[in-house]
Amino acid sequence: MVIEYPFSRTTGPVIGAFLTGLRERMLVGSRGSDGRVHVPPVESDPLTGEAVSEIVEVGPAGEVTTWAWVNVPHAKHPLDRPFAWALIRLDGADTPMLHVVDAGSIDAMRTGLRVEPRWNDETEGSITDLACFVPVADGEDA
């Protein structure tokens, strides 16, 4: 039995800005009342609950704050070869976002690793416009 939903979701201006950024191959976050930048952006300030008012550019590179290594990828995973899930704190952001790192082998992964985005050839305004992150060549770890 197959359950299949062709969902098309409205985004609102904040998530819309994030996805517009992805379509333009740019990473953005939201700045809150205390000056902290959240990626992905949040619609309301986590401290005050007020609507967020500023979207700012972050990255493109960042550092891995935690990671997990998948030896046998599932058919639904973003990559079809062993890869790392990671929380990645982009330069200029205060919170990390979830994505994958195509590091090649578990030995190349570590917390603090500097990574940068690899974009799809075609972008449409979706989290999957980011094919993955890759280690920055000759990057200095955090």
Add this chain to the structure above:
Amino acid sequence: MRDVAVISFAQSAHVRSEEDRNEVEMLMPVVGDVLGKVDMTMADIGFTCSGSTDYLAGQAFSFVMTLDGVGPWPPIQESHVEMDGAWALYESWVKIQLGEIDTALVYCYSKSSPGDLPMVMTRQLDPYTAAPLWPDAISLAALQARALLDAGKITVEQMAEVAARSRRSAMDNPNAQLAWDRGVDELLKAPETIAPLRRHDCPPISDGVAAVVLAADGAARDRVERPAWIRGIDHRVESMHLGLRDLTDSVSTRLAGEKAGVAGGDLDVVELHAPFTHQELVLRSALGLDDHKNVNPSGGALAANPMMTAGLVRIGEVADRILAGEAGRGVAHATSGPCLQQNLVCVLEGNG
């Protein structure tokens, strides 16, 4: 506040895959059992609340069909949560506090076997930025484990100890699914499945059912000798975004524990809903129970993890020991969402 107690608890023997029976057929004997233990019928029940999720069955409103199992005629007062049965218990407790009813039937169940459970659970994540990546439940738990290891808060040996102790305790639990006796050294020889987690750090996939009867004041005292009184119950939720949370500390469990009054006395038994070994260590720390000697005598979620049910089973396991006179005071915990996002803490006590 009214005095509300668990007066009866029943569960199925949890299995990897229930091949023959559907959810209604699995539920009926457990409901019969939980009511039968206290000589009650549906006519004695003021409110029924269930916990389950249709995503496990792959069928919209499947929980409505399961109501056949309790015989809802004449029409009953009934509610449902797309949550673990522990939250169905919370809703029932609130309704009793409002004075509208004196008794409630809480049931919950899951058949996880029909679907690809780790992938089904991705549907609870942020639909724009996380769910489209299909990050399965094990991978997300592994991110939390790595963060704890990096912070020096736990070691893989400690994780393996939790795995070994849980499955060894489960050997005394006829309803548990995974029960074995292996040493930490042997366990650590196994390869990492989704690093840093090994197979023993992860829960089994389980099909199972559980049910509880709640009763207030005299309705409880008249039916059992030692009701398991709920002295405190509270639940808190953290942000949906993993990056907005400190994955190495369960602040919601800490706060829920304070509000529920965990520290108000000695605890004879503790049942923590920790599907992953590292999560038991986080929860112990959040509740101030790092050295407690009687955690998860049932084996916990590492021995049987029926979705939407394992949390209520924790409450039931503590309640059963109080009802039987084996424990005086205990705490049960239930969790929901990735990496301990939402947590419920319940303190139960036997006297009075």
Add this chain to the structure above:
Amino acid sequence: MADLTLPAALRDVEAVRSVRTPARLDYRYTPGTATSRFLHAIEQKRIMGERCPVCRKVYVPPRGACPTDGVPTEEQVELPHTGTVTSFCVVNLQFYGQGMEIPYVSANILLDGSHLPIMHLIQEVQADKVRTGMRVEAVWVPDEEMGPTLESIKWFRPTGEPDVQVDIPGEDHGTGLGSWVGGSPPEDPRAAQTHGGDA
């Protein structure tokens, strides 16, 4: 809602307003013992209901439990392939996943000897000629297409027998919810009709 300031590079491009997030999950569904028995019988061109030991009602398709008494319904009852239309609707709208050519009739059919109607299709009659009380019989797919599925019954068609009176569920004992006018049931369901009720 407060205005949102954007980085310069995003100010003049068309904003993303929606995103496709298709989701697909595969399941290996277990129908349960009652439904399995029913479907195996269908494959043998037999329609089997189950009777509740308490209220004695016969349910088809059976679900293993009586929805009123909450007890297992194990007694097997073979039913004829004929029944009465208790309700129906004519579908005129196209929708995603639809298998039939519009307009078509979907109906509740009370098989003779059972107490809950099943839902199926009515064909071999013009849509505007279908009515409550119409007598119908099952039409099966060719033998080589038979399988353990309700689709082994292609549809129901009129038998040509005279219409029968269809009782409204609950009209003799009520639901206890007090929904009748004046709070009491009509003396005779047919008498209610002569006072301008449904034809």
